[in-house]
Amino acid sequence: MKIFYAIQATGNGHISRAIQLHPYLQKFGTVDFFMSGNNASLDVNLPIKFKSNGCSLHYSKCGGLNYWDIAKNIKPIQMFNDAKSLPLKNYDVIINDFDSITSLACKLQKVHSVQFGHQASFISESTPRPEKKSIIGEMILKHYAPSPKHIGLHFEKYDSFILPPIIKDEIMQAEPKDLKHITIYLPSFQQDCLERAFNKLPEQHFHWFLNDVKFKHTIGNITYYPVNQKQFNESLITCHGIITGGGFETPAEALYLRKKILSIPIRNHYEQECNAAALKKMGVPVAYEVGNKFDLIIENWLNTETVIPTIQANSIPDTLQFLFDTYNSN
Known part of the structure; x- marks a missing residue:
């Protein structure tokens, strides 16, 4: 065939x-x-x-x-x-x-x-x-x-x-751990849009995956990563939670691993708004605007207990x- x-x-x-x-x-x-x-x-x-x-x-x-x-x-x-x-x-x-x-x-x-x-x-x-x-x-x-x-x-x-x-084999075969970091994958945001908010939470460590980053390096409470599948899988498997867009594959893998999620759908992206509606219906927190108080949104998300829904693979x-x-x- x-x-x-x-x-x-x-x-x-x-x-x-x-x-x-x-x-x-x-x-x-x-x-x-x-x-x-x-x-x-x-x-x-x-x-x-x-x-x-x-x-x-x-x-x-x-x-x-x-x-x-x-x-x-x-x-x-x-x-x-x-x-x-x-x-x-x-x-x-x-x-x-x-x-x-x-x-x-x-x-x-x-x-x-x-x-x-x-x-x-x-x-x-x-x-x-x-x-x-x-x-x-x-x-x-x-x-x-x-x-x-x-x-x-x-x-x-x-x-x-x-x-x-x-769900990728690497995710299905993984043994999830909580090493306390927060994984960030928001490809529609440039670095200077969000960096200040993360720096305002010095006690929280972030793994931030960015298209413009060429090699892994750490500055303060942020470890910057290139967009690399192996490194991303490792970060997701061991994270406390993930902040990501309103896509489908990444939230699905995070849900499968029973990780805490904060979804930020891309503005005026209707499919992501639909996905956010589905996640919200399942009890996953969604933020539609980040603005100057994004650090407070993250802090509130981290301090609020949420039920993590179970999904099938x-x-x-x-x-x-x-x-x-x-x-x-x-």
Whole structure:
């Protein structure tokens, strides 16, 4: 069997999931990956056969999306040409993790795909949304990468086609410890937006993962790390808690390890607002604005006892078998 797997590289989560799935997919056949976008900062240890600049996210300085930078970097003609050139008819199964170019290619070449991943869960109206829905956000979630079939991943089973999160082997096999540090992963914030708040809590040590950091070093109560999967896993497994965005993979792994979480969704990022709504419903604290009193928000979070919800991990062999059966069903 020849498998085409499209990765939306607007963040590290899609790539991390693909890396975890790769050895399991190889048991079903040969796998070629298509990577669309250029936001990821992880080392991509995958057989990437096709690449496109696609559509990438750009952030403002302190926790929001920069829509102007996103728009000016979109090249529709190039994306159309990329879609035409993908040889999808050479493949038996096309798996699409929320990539618009692959969806367009399927339409142009009259082949079908299955949308697989977290964004597929939002096809269901039962998946949590914020109190104020965004019409544009809903359109993007439902029509950015259309597919006739969907298999979603989410914190809980909100619908029949939604399955538990893919948890990395390193996390599932780990023995969690509490070494008292707080892990920080907030890629939409630049360093000078938050550093002062962390320095105001000198008794608390932080492990801060930043795209611009080249090597691990410690200044005061902060150890700065480059975005490195191995080091991040070690920090997460041994942390007291984690402060992260409103993404999916990192909160899912933290929940699986039963770690304390403070979620700060990216401003005007509707999918993250939806994830934050789901986390909030589960009892996880969410902060929508950090401002000049972020240190007080952190202090209050650390001093407040919260119930940490339990989530299941995905059975990858069963999920992939379900995926291939779904793909081949009428």
